[in-house]
Structure formats: C-alpha cells, structure tokens
Amino acid sequence: MNIFKRKALPFSALCAALAVASACEKQESPENGGGKSGPIIINESPAAIKGELIIKIKDSNVGTRAAGSSDDASAGTREVSEVLAQNGKFRLERLFPECGRFEARTHAEGLDTWYIASFDKTLETSDVVNQLKRCGSVESIEYSLPVMMSDAEGEGSPEIAPMALSASRKETFPFNESKVIQQMQWHYNNTGSIFGKVGLVGADADVWPAWKLCAGNPDVIVAVIDQGVKYDHEDLADNMWVNKGEIPGNGIDDDGNGYIDDVYGFNFVDNKGTIVTSSTLSHGTHVAGTIAAVNNNGIGVNGIAGGSGDHDGVRIMTLQTLGASENGSSGSGLGGIVRAMKYAADNGAVICQNSWGYNQKLSWNTWTRSSFSALRRAIDYFVKYAGVDENGEQTGPMKGGIVIFAAGNEAVNYQAFPAADKSVVSVASYSYTGDAAYYTNYGSWVDISAPGGDTYVDSNYGGVYSTSVKEDGTSGYEYMQGTSMACPHVSGACALAVSYYYGKDKKMGLTPDMLRSALLSSARPINANLSAPYVGNMGVGMLDTYQLLQYMNYLGEIPAQTVSAGQTKTLDLSEYFPSVKVLSYLVSDPDIVKASLAKGILTLEGVSSGETEVTVSDGNSMFKTIKVTVNK
Numbered sequence: 001m002n003i004f005k006r007k008a009l010p011f012s013a014l015c016a017a018l019a020v021a022s023a024c025e026k027q028e029s030p031e032n033g034g035g036k037s038g039p040i041i042i043n044e045s046p047a048a049i050k051g052e053l054i055i056k057i058k059d060s061n062v063g064t065r066a067a068g069s070s071d072d073a074s075a076g077t078r079e080v081s082e083v084l085a086q087n088g089k090f091r092l093e094r095l096f097p098e099c100g101r102f103e104a105r106t107h108a109e110g111l112d113t114w115y116i117a118s119f120d121k122t123l124e125t126s127d128v129v130n131q132l133k134r135c136g137s138v139e140s141i142e143y144s145l146p147v148m149m150s151d152a153e154g155e156g157s158p159e160i161a162p163m164a165l166s167a168s169r170k171e172t173f174p175f176n177e178s179k180v181i182q183q184m185q186w187h188y189n190n191t192g193s194i195f196g197k198v199g200l201v202g203a204d205a206d207v208w209p210a211w212k213l214c215a216g217n218p219d220v221i222v223a224v225i226d227q228g229v230k231y232d233h234e235d236l237a238d239n240m241w242v243n244k245g246e247i248p249g250n251g252i253d254d255d256g257n258g259y260i261d262d263v264y265g266f267n268f269v270d271n272k273g274t275i276v277t278s279s280t281l282s283h284g285t286h287v288a289g290t291i292a293a294v295n296n297n298g299i300g301v302n303g304i305a306g307g308s309g310d311h312d313g314v315r316i317m318t319l320q321t322l323g324a325s326e327n328g329s330s331g332s333g334l335g336g337i338v339r340a341m342k343y344a345a346d347n348g349a350v351i352c353q354n355s356w357g358y359n360q361k362l363s364w365n366t367w368t369r370s371s372f373s374a375l376r377r378a379i380d381y382f383v384k385y386a387g388v389d390e391n392g393e394q395t396g397p398m399k400g401g402i403v404i405f406a407a408g409n410e411a412v413n414y415q416a417f418p419a420a421d422k423s424v425v426s427v428a429s430y431s432y433t434g435d436a437a438y439y440t441n442y443g444s445w446v447d448i449s450a451p452g453g454d455t456y457v458d459s460n461y462g463g464v465y466s467t468s469v470k471e472d473g474t475s476g477y478e479y480m481q482g483t484s485m486a487c488p489h490v491s492g493a494c495a496l497a498v499s500y501y502y503g504k505d506k507k508m509g510l511t512p513d514m515l516r517s518a519l520l521s522s523a524r525p526i527n528a529n530l531s532a533p534y535v536g537n538m539g540v541g542m543l544d545t546y547q548l549l550q551y552m553n554y555l556g557e558i559p560a561q562t563v564s565a566g567q568t569k570t571l572d573l574s575e576y577f578p579s580v581k582v583l584s585y586l587v588s589d590p591d592i593v594k595a596s597l598a599k600g601i602l603t604l605e606g607v608s609s610g611e612t613e614v615t616v617s618d619g620n621s622m623f624k625t626i627k628v629t630v631n632k
Contacts, residue, residue: 038138040139042142043334044126045143048145050123052116052144053116053143054095054141054143055116056141057077057114058139059113076113076135076137077092079135079138080092080132083132084117087120089119091118093115095374096112096114096258097258099256099257100257105390114377142373144334145334169189169191169201169204171189176297176309187453188204188207190204190432194432197458199433200434200529203433203529204432205451207302207304210496211295214499214503216295216313216314217502218315219397220495221314221351222291222349223353224284224287224291224317224318224353226354226355227281227285228284228285230275230285230467230469234475235297235475235477236292238297239293239306240316241316241318246273260272265319265343266320266343268319268321268339269322275318279470282476282478283322283355286466286467286484286485287488288488289301290303290488291303291306291314291491292313293467295313301466301477314495314496314499317347317348317349319340319344321340322356334374334375339378342378344386345382351494353487354403354404354418355487356406357407376421379418379421379423380423384401387401394509397498397499398510399508402516403423404490405421405427405487406426408483411438419441425516426448426539427539428449428450428452428539430450430529430542431451431453431454432462434526435457435529435531435534436449436530436534436538437452437486438456440538442537444537446538447540448490448519448542451485452484452487455479464479464480493543496545497518498510510555514555516621517555517623518552519548520539520620521551521622523541527541540621550578558576558626560626560628561627563604563605564631565607565608566606569603570604571603572600577618578618579618580599583597583618584616585602585617589610592610592611593614593628604628609631611629611630613627614628
C-alpha cells in the first residue's frame with residue numbers, strides 16, 4: 001500500500017507503500033477453492049506478511065444466532081486450530097475484538113466470524129493455506145498484505161498548459177497566522193503569486209471565504225488511518241480527539257470497546273495505545289494538519305476545519321497503521337487497517353481519511369470479488385454505522401460515514417483500489433498552476449481533484465505546507481507533495497461542511513450521500529487548465545470549500561406536487577439548487593405529466609390521472625426527484 005505523499009525540501013523523498021506482488025484473487029475452481037470445493041482465497045501474494053492469515057468462519061445463521069453465542073464460530077475455530085496446531089505454536093483471535101455495546105451490530109454484519117491467525121513465520125504461507133482449504137467450516141482465507149517503504153520519486157515533468165486566470169482571490173484572511181504562512185499555504189487561497197512565482201489564481205481549495213461561514217465543530221471527528229499523528233504537536237494538540245472513557249496508562253480497557261489505553265486513538269502496528277511518531281514517521285501528522293491544525297493561535301499553520309482559536313475545531317482521531325521502520329517493515333498489515341476502520345465507526349468518527357492504497361493494478365471484477373475481503377467489509381461498515389448508536393439512531397453529526405482515498409502517485413491511468421471503489425471518494429492532485437501534478441493517477445474513476453502540490457513546478461514552495469515532526473521529535477512544519485496531500489484537503493472540506501450543517505443547534509439528518517452530492521456538485525471546472533491525457537480524467541473538477549458550504553444549504557428534498565389534469569403548476573427551483581443556470585429534468589411518464597423549464601422555473605402540466613416522478617439535475621452530482629400526482 002502506498003502512502004501517497006512526496007516530500008520536498010529536499011526533493012528526494014521516501015513514500016511508504018503497501019507492496020502487493022499480486023493482489024488478484026484466483027478464480028473459483030477445485031484447485032483454488034470457492035464454491036463447493038473449499039474456501040475462497042483472497043489476495044494471494046508471495047509478498048504477503050509471513051505467519052499471518054485472515055480467516056472467515058462460515059455462519060449460515062448470521063442475523064439469527066444471538067450476539068455473543070459462539071457455537072457456530074467455536075466449531076469452526078476448533079477445526080482451524082487443529083490444523084494450525086500441526087505446525088507448532090499459533091494464535092487465533094477475533095479480527096474485530098468484542099466491542100461492548102456495538103457487539104450486536106458486529107454480529108449482525110457477520111464480523112464476529114472473522115479471525116486473524118498467527119503462526120511460525122518460517123512456514124510457507126501457501127502451505128498453511130493449502131492445509132486450511134480442507135476445513136469445511138472456513139468460508140474464505142485472505143493473505144495479509146504488508147506495509148513497506150519504496151522510493152517514489154517521479155521522472156520528468158508534464159508540459160505546462162497555458163496559464164489563465166480564474167475567480168479572483170480578494171478575501172481577507174480571518175485569523176492571526178503570519179502573512180508568510182498565508183502565502184506558504186497557497187493551497188487554501190492562491191492569489192496567483194507565490195513568493196514571486198506565477199501561479200493560477202484560484203488553483204487552490206478556496207478555503208478563506210468558507211471560514212467566514214464556519215471554522216469547525218468539535219463534535220465532528222475525522223479518523224486519520226495513516227502513520228501516527230503527533231498528538232502533542234503545538235498546532236494540533238487542542239484539536240486531537242480524546243477518548244474520555246479511557247484512563248491513560250492503567251492497562252485496562254476502561255470503556256469496554258476492545259482496546260486498552262486508546263486515549264487519542266490506537267497504534268495498530270504495535271497493538272497498543274501508545275502512538276509513535278518521529279521525523280521519519282511524520283506523514284500522518286502532515287495529513288492531520290491540513291485537516292485540523294489549530295487556527296488563530298498565532299503559531300504554525302492553518303487547518304481547513306481547525307476552528308477559530310476557541311477550541312472549536314474538528315477532532316483528529318489517530319489510527320496508526322502505516323508505522324514503517326527504517327528498514328521498511330511494518331507490523332500492521334491488512335488486519336490493522338480493517339480494525340482501524342471499524343474502530344473509527346464505533347468510536348464516533350464520521351469521516352475516514354486514507355492517503356494509502358495498493359500499488360497493484362486490479363480489474364474491476366477482481367475488486368468486486370473482493371467483497372469477500374475484510375477491507376471491503378470494513379469500508380461498508382464505516383459507511384453504514386459511523387455516527388450511529390447501538391440502536392441505529394443518529395448520535396453523531398452525520399448518519400453514516402464518508403470514506404476518502406488518495407488516487408495514487410504512479411502517474412498512470414488505471415483503476416487504483418481501494419480509491420476506485422464506488423463507495424469511496426477518490427482524490428487526484430493539481431499544482432499551484434492548476435495543472436495535473438506530474439505524479440497523480442488519473443482516469444474516469446477519479447471523483448474530484450484537490451491541491452497536492454508539485455515540486456517540479458517549484459522546488460521551494462510548490463508543495464503543501466503543514467505540520468510535521470522535527471528530527472529531535474518536537475513540533476515541526478514542512479512541505480510535502482502527493483495525492484496524500486490532496487486527499488486531506490477533501491477530508492478537511494467535508495469536515496467543515498458537516499460542521500456547518502450540524503451547527504450549534506446540532507441539526508440532524510445529514511447522510512453521506514447528501515454530503516457526497518454537495519461535494520461533487522460544488523466543484524469548479526478543471527479541464528480548461530489541463531492537457532492530454534488528463535482532460536476528463538481528473539474527476540468533476542477542483543475542490544471548492546466555499547461553494548461546498550453553500551451547497552449544504554440546498555440539501556432538502558423538493559416536496560411532492562399535485563396538479564389537476566389540464567391544469568399547470570409552477571415551481572421555483574432556485575429554492576432547492578444553488579444555481580439554476582444548467583438545470584435539466586427527466587419525466588418518468590410523460591403520459592401523466594408534461595414539464596418545461598425556463599430560468600429556473602419548472603412548469604408541470606397535468607395530462608392524465610396517476611402518479612409519476614420528475615428528476616431534476618444540476619449537471620453534476622445533485623439530483624432531486626419530485627413525486628407528482630395528477631388528479632382528474
């Protein structure tokens with residue numbers, strides 16, 4: 001799995017990567033399992049972590065077996081244990097630990113039948129898999145993918161498209177960070193001049209005007225699945241999530257969520273509450289700063305949803321999974337990542353930030369078949385259960401969660417998973433000239449683009465400036481570049497949008513689909529700045545944080561309409577869409593009602609009695625359906 005960043009100053013950089021030699025599952029056959037012949041084998045790879053497998057035990061009674069009853073699973077684990085015991089010492093434990101009040105929904109989703117097996121690392125993993133294939137109680141066996149460092153320097157720079165001016169940037173800065181910092185963080189407000197270098201006005205995330213509407217909300221929690229975040233950083237500490245149910249350092253799972261001493265999150269690399277950071281493990285800290293560095297405190301940098309200096313920023317939950325060491329190894333693997341995603345949902349996060357992915361080309365069919373994968377199930381769990389209590393009631397600022405992934409840094413047009421999965425938001429990267437960054441992946445599967453920097457354009461100030469860790473372990477700041485840096489701009493903007501919608505009155509009802517619609521519909525055009533092959537392959541456009549917040553005011557549904565046959569009725573759509581310039585409509589049954597649209601006014605004409613629907617679109621991702629009843 002690649003950590004999609006590139007450090008600048010100096011330009012030569014390391015990029016943490018999850019190396020997958022072959023992530024393609026084999027087709028179901030008597031030899032490879034699946035169907036009646038045996039378990040499904042997932043992500044078979046010689047590069048997989050030695051001595052570790054993820055196993056799903058069959059449970060034909062999921063949804064009816066009482067939560068906490070382990071009859072079916074126990075029979076399966078006994079069979080698996082007998083096989084593993086043939087090879088010496090082993091450990092078999094639930095992949096998703098018991099989680100107190102959320103155990104019932106864990107059971108309902110069948111996640112209590114997933115196990116992680118640890119065994120002698122000198123054994124060939126494929127030999128152990130072949131032994132486990134004979135277990136009739138096993139539904140699937142998944143290789144655990146490793147985390148490794150790899151050199152991610154790019155080669156060459158694409159031709160720069162002709163520069164042009166976009167919307168002016170004349171907003172005043174609302175906080176007290178220095179003018180130098182304001183210019184260094186061009187990615188929030190690009191005036192077209194970056195320390196004497198010429199950029200594209202508006203090639204940014206358009207954050208400054210958004211801050212006048214909202215600066216954040218501490219009820220909004222963003223899970224950063226990455227390297228650890230320096231929770232005591234001078235510009236992050238006030239915006240770190242703190243688990244109030246946990247007593248630090250007592251070695252007890254005080255809140256019964258399955259994790260010990262998880263005060264700021266959890267270290268899934270070392271399976272402990274202590275978060276580890278350093279100058280070589282600063283990627284997560286950099287990502288977190290873009291989302292929620294503390295604003296208006298007179299030091300450091302700004303975060304998109306970092307608040308106004310009144311302890312009102314969104315909160316960062318640090319979930320350390322990419323803790324690569326100097327030699328590139330990591331102890332997290334797939335097990336840590338899927339645990340982290342479920343942990344995030346169960347502990348209050350509604351936005352899941354992911355600047356990593358597979359560096360392996362996968363076909364859509366292969367990824368779809370990975371619905372058997374623990375990762376796919378963890379993504380689905382987060383989308384469904386984030387912000388929801390054990391009774392299915394919304395308790396957070398959004399009912400459900402949104403998962404955001406970096407598109408990747410291979411500078412190629414292929415589906416990069418998990419980013420290309422339809423249930424997540426994928427983010428490509430552009431520079432301060434408005435051009436596609438030289439390293440960014442691209443393609444029709446990309447959802448949106450955001451500033452990720454490009455140090456080929458400017459080796460000094462072309463990256464994204466954010467929080468970091470100095471060599472002595474203290475608070476620092478630095479430039480990095482990559483889709484890793486573009487991704488948290490989108491996560492931060494979404495966090496700000498949720499904060500704005502939720503507000504001081506704690507307005508309920510926001511869903512991930514509503515947020516996604518507003519995010520993509522509010523994007524600014526990007527294709528005019530691009531050259532081949534990027535045209536049409538960088539998503540719907542540039543992230544626009546200010547416009548996103550404006551769109552949050554128009555998320556309500558259009559009421560059902562009633563009209564008599566032979567009569568007409570008009571509806572002003574400006575009450576339901578931020579702009580009516582490019583609206584279009586589709587009538588499901590024109591034999592019941594006819595429609596026309598002019599200057600934002602929709603006219604409905606009853607034809608014959610019945611019920612039908614009229615769907616109105618803004619041309620991007622905002623669709624609203626009107627139920628129409630025609631009376632005689």
